[in-house]
């Protein structure tokens with residue numbers, strides 16, 4: 230199935246008639262083509278957004294809210310279709326796309342449709358000076374939203390919904406590896422009555438289409454989720470143009486397990502936090518540190534549970550682990566397993582490509598657990614972003630805190646303990662934007678979301694996202 234750009238409410242072929250193959254990771258076959266959009270297509274999208282801005286930015290909050298909530302309703306009505314498209318494009322289990330990806334994309338629209346009606350600004354009465362200051366939070370204009378392949382529609386809409394709720398018009402680019410649900414979203418936006426030009430979706434390579442968005446002199450803000458090196462590149466291009474930037478980047482998150490935790494809950498959640506979505510979630514706890522007194526038991530129980538996970542075709546109901554997103558990504562993950570062997574790592578389970586009957590060319594890999602000899606080894610320091618975790622024991626709180634923080638990333642951390650003092654000490658001192666205690670990936674869309682260090686700058690979520698997508702202006706009136 231071929232897909233098209235969505236510009237000014239219409240579906241259009243790329244100007245230069247250039248196309249990229251779209252692969253189905255479950256069988257390795259090309260199943261369609263996507264536009265290889267050029268700077269000309271981005272310009273067209275920009276112009277359409279710019280034209281729409283004067284009216285959309287003045288549209289009442291009630292009307293904006295109703296449209297966003299309508300998009301949410303329509304996504305829910307089309308859950309099966311969207312989930313099937315997401316699973317086919319990405320390789321993730323259909324059950325996961327149905328339970329997580331598409332419902333969350335709908336929630337993003339519903340949440341920001343409601344949030345915008347509650348978004349307020351401050352006033353400061355300057356007592357003794359006969360003046361009042363008030364703050365305006367005005368839409369920026371045309372903004373760029375660029376998203377990755379791991380949670381395609383989920384992360385794409387996490388940016389678009391607050392951007393348009395706040396009154397901006399958008400030029401958006403999904404990952405070229407997983408463009409399908411973004412394409413389908415255009416149809417839903419038209420049905421929901423989103424005025425033409427408010428959202429424009431251009432497909433294509435990051436280095437060409439994405440580059441044209443970040444270089445565009447009149448796209449004033451860029452919200453980006455993706456790899457750390459791409460984020461650094463975007464910052465280099467955008468900073469001299471004084472664009473507003475939100476960068477959600479890579480992670481290498483510690484999962485710290487103490488002997489006093491609720492063991493069964495910890496074990497089941499740790500399997501999920503290690504391998505959900507084939508380990509391709511920026512929040513996965515890929516570095517597991519276990520208190521020495523329960524290390525042996527944990528190792529035995531964890532490996533047994535991981536071995537029981539079923540790797541299979543994404544649409545098979547019994548599948549726990551689907552296909553990795555692409556052939557180059559599968560190769561990259563396999564390479565790290567080889568690196569582990571050269572670093573005195575012990576492969577406790579997994580490590581091999583899986584051949585699924587009938588889908589022999591799909592990108593399947595066994596979930597892999599590596600026991601490492603040192604915190605500093607590459608497999609424990611570099612983002613692998615696949616079904617691979619490392620485990621090692623620790624003796625003291627101070628030691629595990631030091632190891633957890635000794636990494637360039639700082640997105641999330643998970644802590645398993647029932648000790649309050651320890652919880653407070655570690656959650657205060659872990660270098661991460663998000664700390665989960667006795668749970669993982671429990672999300673409340675009102676909370677700030679983002680990372681420190683090489684995991685990014687800025688926060689998404691709740692009013693933080695609406696603040697990002699608005700310019701703040703103070704007005705001082707002397708009376």
Ligand code: NAD
Nearest residue numbers: 376377378403404435439440455456459477478479480511
């Ligand atoms: P990526 O950086 O390769 O690509 C992300 C997006 O950026 C894609 O749409 C791509 O086309 C585009 N892009 C690439 N080069 C560009 C350029 N020069 N200019 C503009 N756009 C460009 O990342 P990926 O491989 O798609 O995703 C995986 C990465 O995303 C991992 O590192 C993961 O940790 C990270 N991620 C982070 C979060 C978070 O919230 N922090 C969430 C999900 C994924």
